Amino acid sequence: MHDLGIVGAGPAGMAAALAVADMGFSVIVVDEQARAGGQIFRRPPEAWGERHGVYRPYAWARDLIERFEDHPKITAAFRATAFGVLRGNDKDDRASLELAVSSPDGGQRVSARRLLLATGAYDMPVAFPGWTLPGVMTAGAIQSLIKSQKLLSGKRVVLAGSHPIQLILAGQLLDAGADIVEIALARDLPGLKEMARGLPAVPGHVSIFTEAVRALSKIMRHGVPIRWRTVVSEATPEDTGLRVRLETVDPSWLGTGESHLHEADILVLGYGFTPSTELARQAGCEMKWDSAGGGWTVLHDARFQSTAPDIFVAGEPTGVAGAERAWAEGHIAGLFIAASLGAKLDDRALSHSTRRLIRAGRFSDVMQTMFEPKRKALAELSRQDETVICRCEEVRNRQIEDALQNNPFIQSVNAVKLECRSGMGVCQGRYCEGTVAARIGNAREASIEASGYYNAHLPVKPVALQVYRDISKD
Amino acid sequence: MFKAQRLKANRGRALQFTFEGTTVTAYDGETVATALLAAGVTAFNVTRGGEPRMPFCNMGTCFDCAVCVNGHSLVRACLTDVSSGMQVNRQEGK
Ligand SMILES: Cc1cc2nc3c(=O)[nH]c(=O)nc-3n(C[C@H](O)[C@H](O)[C@H](O)COP(=O)(O)OP(=O)(O)OC[C@H]3O[C@@H](n4cnc5c(N)ncnc54)[C@H](O)[C@@H]3O)c2cc1C
Ligand code: FES
Numbered sequence: 001m002h003d004l005g006i007v008g009a010g011p012a013g014m015a016a017a018l019a020v021a022d023m024g025f026s027v028i029v030v031d032e033q034a035r036a037g038g039q040i041f042r043r044p045p046e047a048w049g050e051r052h053g054v055y056r057p058y059a060w061a062r063d064l065i066e067r068f069e070d071h072p073k074i075t076a077a078f079r080a081t082a083f084g085v086l087r088g089n090d091k092d093d094r095a096s097l098e099l100a101v102s103s104p105d106g107g108q109r110v111s112a113r114r115l116l117l118a119t120g121a122y123d124m125p126v127a128f129p130g131w132t133l134p135g136v137m138t139a140g141a142i143q144s145l146i147k148s149q150k151l152l153s154g155k156r157v158v159l160a161g162s163h164p165i166q167l168i169l170a171g172q173l174l175d176a177g178a179d180i181v182e183i184a185l186a187r188d189l190p191g192l193k194e195m196a197r198g199l200p201a202v203p204g205h206v207s208i209f210t211e212a213v214r215a216l217s218k219i220m221r222h223g224v225p226i227r228w229r230t231v232v233s234e235a236t237p238e239d240t241g242l243r244v245r246l247e248t249v250d251p252s253w254l255g256t257g258e259s260h261l262h263e264a265d266i267l268v269l270g271y272g273f274t275p276s277t278e279l280a281r282q283a284g285c286e287m288k289w290d291s292a293g294g295g296w297t298v299l300h301d302a303r304f305q306s307t308a309p310d311i312f313v314a315g316e317p318t319g320v321a322g323a324e325r326a327w328a329e330g331h332i333a334g335l336f337i338a339a340s341l342g343a344k345l346d347d348r349a350l351s352h353s354t355r356r357l358i359r360a361g362r363f364s365d366v367m368q369t370m371f372e373p374k375r376k377a378l379a380e381l382s383r384q385d386e387t388v389i390c391r392c393e394e395v396r397n398r399q400i401e402d403a404l405q406n407n408p409f410i411q412s413v414n415a416v417k418l419e420c421r422s423g424m425g426v427c428q429g430r431y432c433e434g435t436v437a438a439r440i441g442n443a444r445e446a447s448i449e450a451s452g453y454y455n456a457h458l459p460v461k462p463v464a465l466q467v468y469r470d471i472s473k474d
Numbered sequence: 475m476f477k478a479q480r481l482k483a484n485r486g487r488a489l490q491f492t493f494e495g496t497t498v499t500a501y502d503g504e505t506v507a508t509a510l511l512a513a514g515v516t517a518f519n520v521t522r523g524g525e526p527r528m529p530f531c532n533m534g535t536c537f538d539c540a541v542c543v544n545g546h547s548l549v550r551a552c553l554t555d556v557s558s559g560m561q562v563n564r565q566e567g568k
Binding site: 123137176431 | 477478479480481482483484485486502503504505508511512516517521522523525526527528529530531532533534535536537538540546548552553554555568
């Protein structure tokens with residue numbers, strides 16, 4: 001039995017692990033990736049002989065990773081997937097929580113007195129005709145392949161989306177030798193007024209802006225066109241790659257019908273991020289809608305405790321707000337977890353981290369408002385009958401529209417799931433929930449929030465039968 | 475079709491595994507996804523509807539990179555490290 005079990009070794013999970021382990025408690029961390037760092041600090045594999053990757057502009061990452069990896073009270077298991085939270089009988093007055101974990105060696109139950117879900121975020125899915133084709137990939141995929149595997153996915157690249165990460169990624173792609181055909185961004189070029197409103201974000205984040213300026217000047221030097229108010233509306237397969245249709249949109253991001261075509265090997269989608277909340281849902285944590293924060297987030301109190309007893313949450317699942325804020329949330333959660341285990345609350349450390357949290361929040365608030373995706377407009381991109389909405393079960397738009405028309409009482413994503421299987425496949429609805437919710441919202445003239453979220457059940461990620469047998473043993 | 479390209483790096487030692495019975499060379503520390511992308515594989519799996527699929531997220535959330543590894547189905551290639559002698563097959567009807 002460990003004092004704390006953590007899912008996710010990103011900035012939030014690492015900061016929390018250190019705060020708790022520094023008080024003398026034992027911590028176990030599981031992560032599906034090969035090494036600690038999370039999505040933002042993905043680095044080359046250990047077998048290639050380098051301890052560190054490039055963490056610019058986050059100078060604190062190096063020290064965080066080293067302290068995490070070297071701490072005697074922290075055990076970490078990589079290539080290990082947490083696929084469920086189990087609540088056992090309370091023995092000896094102790095909360096008994098277990099993580100069901102699957103790794104290449106089989107299944108295992110990991111028990112801990114407290115759990116922290118620091119599961120991060122994934123690229124926000126936006127369905128359109130052709131989004132399931134080989135060669136269409138997310139910004140996170142392209143970036144992590146460059147950073148951690150030193151692999152350039154293709155030579156001719158079109159980037160489309162709405163998140164500023166596309167500009168940073170374009171810089172990395174140019175460094176790797178890619179030819180960028182065009183960068184399409186859904187929103188307008190920010191005007192002076194909007195820029196002025198963004199000024200509070202600057203103090204303490206100069207290095208992030210420097211990084212963005214560095215990427216922009218590289219883009220300009222290479223003469224890469226950036227087109228604002230443009231979205232990708234279709235991809236079709238060609239013998240030599242993809243044909244990508246880019247469409248001009250109005251200020252509300254709805255298509256104007258005016259479009260142009262490009263040929264490319266790779267189409268990169270980057271609309272922002274969606275919090276990974278399936279474990280929290282399965283564990284019974286209450287959720288909260290926060291569109292600017294990425295959609296459904298995990299409800300928590302000031303100590304980062306969720307509504308499920310003894311389960312805490314930190315980082316992107318509380319709302320996508322970047323690496324700095326994930327670190328601060330993880331650290332604060334760790335301090336309160338240690339206190340709940342019997343340590344004295346470290347007031348000085350808490351006020352230090354709270355200041356960091358507030359400073360990081362000023363930055364993320366501005367980013368969130370400036371780049372909040374217009375969800376209902378983006379959902380219109382998959383309006384054609386045959387467009388695949390649920391990638392796994394290959395449920396098409398027509399089936400969802402029919403279900404809504406034939407069943408006037410359907411109001412929720414869970415009801416649509418039962419009716420037409422969208423969200424029942426291997427990704428467990430992570431890639432269709434948003435589009436289905438927007439469709440319901442549209443048909444019933446309700447908010448996206450009103451259609452709710454898919455329930456999650458164990459296993460939240462499919463595992464082999466043998467893994468079940470392993471965890472069923474006592 | 476596109477082919478991914480390995481960038482300059484100090485990779486691990488070279489090793490061999492098979493995809494659909496054909497030998498693929500990869501480097502210690504690479505994932506199955508990286509090795510297959512670099513080898514120019516054009517379908518990691520085929521959906522029940524007959525559509526080819528390839529890695530989409532590279533972070534374990536979409537399952538579009540699913541392959542069969544040593545007889546186990548639905549293994550995410552983006553989270554699986556290559557090893558010598560591994561037998562990888564296309565997943566049919568994900
Ligand atoms: C491609 C990409 C680029 C980004 N770039 C930036 C940037 O430049 N600046 C910025 O501020 N933010 C960026 N972000 C946002 C970024 O996610 C956060 O800033 C930061 O990484 C969040 O830290 P975290 O600890 O909350 O989550 P993460 O760093 O995402 O860590 C979560 C970890 O949990 C693991 N995990 C999740 N579920 C499970 C499970 N069931 N079992 C086992 N392990 C699991 C994942 O493998 C992952 O390692 C980026 C995100 C992505 C995806
Ligand atoms: S590419 Fe999405 S799970 Fe592997």
